[in-house]
Amino acid sequence: MSTSTLSPMKKIEVVVSNEDAHAVRTLFEHAGVSGFTAISAAAGLGHGGYHASNLTFNTEAGLTMLLAVASEARADALVVGLRELLESRSGVFFVSDVAVSRPEYFA
Amino acid sequence: MSTSTLSPMKKIEVVVSNEDAHAVRTLFEHAGVSGFTAISAAAGLGHGGYHASNLTFNTEAGLTMLLAVASEARADALVVGLRELLESRSGVFFVSDVAVSRPEYFA
Amino acid sequence: MSTSTLSPMKKIEVVVSNEDAHAVRTLFEHAGVSGFTAISAAAGLGHGGYHASNLTFNTEAGLTMLLAVASEARADALVVGLRELLESRSGVFFVSDVAVSRPEYFA
Numbered sequence: 001m002s003t004s005t006l007s008p009m010k011k012i013e014v015v016v017s018n019e020d021a022h023a024v025r026t027l028f029e030h031a032g033v034s035g036f037t038a039i040s041a042a043a044g045l046g047h048g049g050y051h052a053s054n055l056t057f058n059t060e061a062g063l064t065m066l067l068a069v070a071s072e073a074r075a076d077a078l079v080v081g082l083r084e085l086l087e088s089r090s091g092v093f094f095v096s097d098v099a100v101s102r103p104e105y106f107a
Numbered sequence: 108m109s110t111s112t113l114s115p116m117k118k119i120e121v122v123v124s125n126e127d128a129h130a131v132r133t134l135f136e137h138a139g140v141s142g143f144t145a146i147s148a149a150a151g152l153g154h155g156g157y158h159a160s161n162l163t164f165n166t167e168a169g170l171t172m173l174l175a176v177a178s179e180a181r182a183d184a185l186v187v188g189l190r191e192l193l194e195s196r197s198g199v200f201f202v203s204d205v206a207v208s209r210p211e212y213f214a
Numbered sequence: 215m216s217t218s219t220l221s222p223m224k225k226i227e228v229v230v231s232n233e234d235a236h237a238v239r240t241l242f243e244h245a246g247v248s249g250f251t252a253i254s255a256a257a258g259l260g261h262g263g264y265h266a267s268n269l270t271f272n273t274e275a276g277l278t279m280l281l282a283v284a285s286e287a288r289a290d291a292l293v294v295g296l297r298e299l300l301e302s303r304s305g306v307f308f309v310s311d312v313a314v315s316r317p318e319y320f321a
Contacts, residue, residue: 003224003286003289003290003293003309006293006309009308010110011308011310013205015144035306037229037255037256037277037279038255038256039146039253039254039255039256039279040146040147040254041144041145041146042144042145042146063144065144065146069306069308072110075110076110079110079113079208082208083208086208086209092142092176092207092212092213093207093208094116094118094176094205094206094207095110095113095205095206095207096118096203096204096205096206096310097204097310097311098227098308098309098310099308099309099310100306100307100308100309101293101296101297101300101307102300105306106306117217120312122251146253147253147254148251148252148253149251149252149253170251172251172253179217182217183217186217186220186315189315190315193315193316199249199283199314199319199320200314200315201223201225201283201312201313201314202217202220202312202313202314203225203310203311203312203313204311
């Protein structure tokens with residue numbers, strides 16, 4: 001089957017405030033992630049939701065979702081960097097499995 | 108590896124018309140989902156696509172994609188609620204596996 | 215559990231320049247994918263990122279992310295079509311596993 005000829009990669013989705021999107025992009029570059037997609041998002045939250053340290057997202061704040069696909073090794077480096085970054089900033093990230101064609105484009 | 112130290116969670120993506128986004132947010136809150144992201148979307152469709160009951164999405168209608176990450180137990184509650192909600196409204200939802208850092212933030 | 219009563223499907227996410235979004239939609243239709251969601255995106259890139267053939271995405275270009283959910287058989291047909299399309303156009307696509315309620319709506 002066609003989908004079984006694809007190569008396994010990791011997808012990393014990061015949601016941060018617009019002003020922190022640049023720091024995430026810098027992390028992507030340092031981890032050697034060759035491409036990413038940025039999407040404008042809005043967030044809401046219930047009690048105690050989507051926060052880090054003493055900061056809390058609110059529905060007014062503009063958010064950006066950044067999405068990158070990378071090899072497991074690069075994703076590992078990115079996770080270390082994102083954990084560090086989000087110690088002092090609001091934000092969340094999720095990692096999931098994806099399959100891609102032409103894995104060489106994702107380095 | 109860094110990615111293997113992450114905690115498994117469920118990601119729930121819901122696509123509904125803008126006017127139903129609030130009902131989905133209410134469901135998220137009732138299921139105890141502490142945070143979510145909302146993204147503006149547009150949809151197209153082929154023959155018979157993306158619909159529920161007698162309503163059909165068209166490319167003119169504004170759509171919202173709502174994305175939440177939750178524990179499997181909360182995702183289960185959300186699935187029950189979403190099934191009920193989408194019996195009378197246009198919309199689709201997908202559930203997938205993700206891994207997160209700091210699972211306590213996702214309740 | 216509720217999530218275990220869902221049906222397995224494939225999610226296909228495609229990121230292309232706005233002007234190629236229509237070609238992707240046509241592919242979706244030919245593969246029998248009954249519905250999809252389109253999201254406006256922006257992309258940045260590191261060295262050598264997100265490209266195909268001699269074209270390269272830049273941060274100025276408007277991008278569209280198109281998201282479809284389909285059976286594995288339809289996803290296979292879509293992967294064949296997307297590979298062919300992206301030989302001559304900039305763009306990337308990812309395939310992942312999702313679970314849905316009401317699989318008959320996704321054909």
